Amino acid sequence: MIELKNVSKVYDNGSIALDHVSLHIGKGEFVFVVGASGAGKSTLIKLLSYEELPSRGSVFVNGIEVNKLAKNRVPYLRRKMGIVFQDFRLLPNKTAQENVAFAMEVIEAPRRLIRRRVRDVLDLVGLVGKADALPKNLSGGEQQRVAIARAIVNRPLLLIADEPTGNLDPETSRDIMEVFKKINHMGTTVLMVTHDKTLVDMMNKRVIEIDGGKVVRDEQKGGYDDEN
């Protein structure tokens, strides 16, 4: 699903964000990416979505070599992934269901399919009763559920989450993690950047730790901290 071959990223100001990183993430995996602030985690996500290009090496997502992609093929790549952010990024003037529907409208999906899919994903994330609410009238956890629904409504193969529980209290964070778990069980690969030790330790999934732009730990069923 994801492959990085000897990838380095040096920003224009000389910052080395990733330094010879190679890793493979298979279809259907659930992977946490952890590491101190400035370690290179967000850069890794940006390389997967073509927001940044690597300075060296190759990045593959679902067989597509991202760094060689023509600009006009980027929307095609992005359709294969859903992205969820710490700050939700919902459209404030659209209701929950309109926010989710919008992701299908931009790819010109048929209206009936949109209606059905939106209902199904809101159900999946546990938000049916709030379909007509505006973001400002939803709690942080509910807003994040809308954002997750929006990220998966086009059935991506890969769901990327950048600190999805960073603005949520511990109990809400656990509930949100259950939603990710459910989506993963349905076959979607999940890649999650987080600083939340409790959640990582609770989930017992693969943990990739980045430090100074290098992968310093890659552990199946790992915890937030290095046990050794």
Ligand SMILES: Nc1ncnc2c1ncn2[C@@H]1O[C@H](COP(=O)(O)OP(=O)(O)OP(=O)(O)O)[C@@H](O)[C@H]1O
């Ligand atoms: N657009 C940019 N231009 C220059 N340097 C950058 C840019 N983005 C990130 N960096 C630098 O690259 C390094 C890695 O940053 P990155 O944002 O990937 O870290 P991170 O692990 O996501 O950090 P955090 O946990 O704080 O979000 C840092 O030294 C950062 O200052």
